[in-house]
Amino acid sequence: MLARVPAGWRAIVVDNGSTDGSAELARSLGATVVHEPRRGFGAACHAGLTAADADVVCFCDCDGSLDPRDLEPFVRDVAAGRTDLVLGRRRPQARGTWPAHARAGNLALARMLRRRTGLRLHDLGPLRAARRADLLALALTDRRSGYPLQMVVRAADAGWRVEERDVPYLPRTGKSKVTGTWRGTWQAVRDMRAVLAEPPGTGAHARPEGSNR
Template identity: 65%
Template sequence: MPDVVLPCLDEAAALPWVLSRLPAGFRAIVADNGSSDGSPAIAAEHGATVVHATPRGFGAAAHAGLEAATADVVCFMDADGSLDPAQLPLVAGPVAAGTQDLLLGRRRPTTRGAWPAHGRAGNAVVAWRLRRAAGVPVHDLGPMRAARREALLALDLTDRRFGYPLEMVVRAADAGWRIGEVDVDYAPRAGGRSKVTGTVRGTLRTVRDMSKVLAR
């Protein structure tokens, strides 16, 4: 069954719920990126494998988790409670069955406040540019996704900031992968605003990092 990489920075409030929702057979790998709130200990107490990722950056944490994974299929998702781990089979199943090479969860907000307007707008711009530049039929650079571990490692991803998720899709498209998306629920995160799109500044930083990937 799949491994699930959970990049983590100060997610103590969300981790118990997130880890309790993992489907049977899915193994959690919490890639801690320098938390100061006890997140690694909480993750370990709830049965997760914990790896410590440096330097600071979303991509650094995600890739450290990928390198620590041992399952054939690897999923990624945020550790902040905005995504329901119970829906992981939606993205993992088609990859395991061999009908998709990379499957992304297209976020569908469950409440009006789950996804701020600036976050939706920034994501839409990047997805539109991706469709035009690479012909990839996706509308969301969703943080819940699945692919095969060895194939992901062979992509030789180098971004260690917020461009990592986009670089994965771009390199997969260049390699001729079958890429698709499936709807998943998106709820307000636990413990406050998202570090990525919870503020206008965070959204602009993410769009900047992703734009650098598209410019390469």
Template identity: 60%
Template sequence: MIDVVLPCLDEAEALPWVLGRMPPGYRPIVVDNGSSDGSERLAAELGALVVREPLRGFGAACHAGLLAASSEIVCFMDADASLDPAQLPLVTGPVAQGEAELVLGRRVPVEAGAWPVHARLGNAVLARRLRRTAGVPVRDLGPMRACRRTALAGLGLVDRRFGYPLEMVLRAAAEGWRVAEIDVRYLPRAGRSKVTGTVRGTLRAIGDMRAVMAVHRQGQRTTIPA
């Protein structure tokens, strides 16, 4: 069994498709981050393990899901139907086979509009800085990813907002992890995104990630302000 952490905030529209396409042997852990649309109840009805995380923030939800997981390998992905769970074996395979310690799914849009220009540009800038500062050969800080659970817990990630995905890669690289990237399909999400769907949301995410990058450059391991 492989646990799949799905941070969730008002994703009732997407959950049936996402949970219905979970591959055999993959257990969905839906971390409800304060939904008001019945996502928590729906996820439970669809057979997911549901965890409640009252502290708002993408990183807070991811961390709660990590604590609830018990499998040797753990995955993370968005619950908004922008990523196909059927492709999870692509990112878990290299980890299971010992070819990499952390694998990220590089998003490849399947149609125009799946990835807004402002979000794609912001991601490209951060990925370029990551390559330069940490020497990690990635082109996308995609939300679909896989690694070994106990090793990830040992990294001691502290960000509880949108900087969590970047901090994961930075600390993994600092520990000498082999980081790999696999192409995965990127679909138009169900409903409107809280992050990439708006310029304001994208700027907030970029700000959180820049804060993480600044801490990394200073060589400090401090808590990112809440």
């Protein structure tokens, strides 16, 4: 994964409880490793966001299922002011890449998101790009599986231009603790339903400069 990071980009790897030596390996390969003691997907994502110093930041899983090079057009459009938040819509490239329970949970959440915000999105995948200062201004509070959804909900409430782009989705390396099981998927759906229950206006929303949605 680190070998695929575009030239000139700074790779930040967040370690929030790994026991397999991956943090040390990432550091030896040139990544900036940030330690986050709190467990949870959102805790790791937010630690990376606060550790970043670039104007535009990206999020990407490190399991080999997504290619960080696909983020380059996302970053160009955000940096040029053509959009505010770009999400990658995962397109499976092989049978079994996306388990049925995980896909069903994602589809259900996308429909609930559409009812809540009006955004016609199909996926709440982890590949995404936006301006760092604008993301911090959203005052995201979820530190579990609801973090990526809360980002989209609060961005929509703030009037951001949110877009979705197709990206290849490959078989992951290892088994996911979240979407790899029905129990993990159900917990993620519970976390995200709590986010959708937040009333509009929750959090310190910010409308990015130049937005005209």
